[in-house]
Amino acid sequence: MNEVLNSGALSFASLAVSVVVLIVGLVLWFFINRASSRTNEQIELLEALLDQQKRQNALLRRLCEANEPEKVAEPAALTARQEDDDIIRLVAER
Template sequence: MNEVLNSGALTFASLMVSVVVLVVGLVLWFFVNRASSRTNEQIELLESLLDQQKRQNALLRRLCEANEPEKAAEATPAANVREEDDDIIRLVAER
């Protein structure tokens, strides 16, 4: 048993364990780094989408405000229809 310990097999085995641990560590670091960079790209894309949605909402508000006077003139007949619909709904018993 002393011959195995003194022959260098133990130092070779410890060297191999160190190399395996190093390789596993590098592989783990690679995948963590890759996932982190993908996450950063996704965050950038989501932020750009949010910015575009804010612009679209602003444009829609402008369009709605520009078309609002036309809708006010047309809204009065629709209000009468709604009142009639409400009367019919009031007649239906609730469960």
């Protein structure tokens, strides 16, 4: 047993395990970093889209306000007509 420990096989095995752990760690780091950068790009695109939609909504509101027909005096005449109808309804029919 002492021959195995002294021969350097143990140090070679620990070195091999260290290299495998290092390679696995680098591969994991690569994929995590890649996913993180893609996520950051998507967030930037979504923020730009949100900003553009806000500008479009503001423009649409201004266009709608500019194209609204002006209110005329018809509601006042309509209210007077309804009051006349109410008076007629009060008179009993014979």
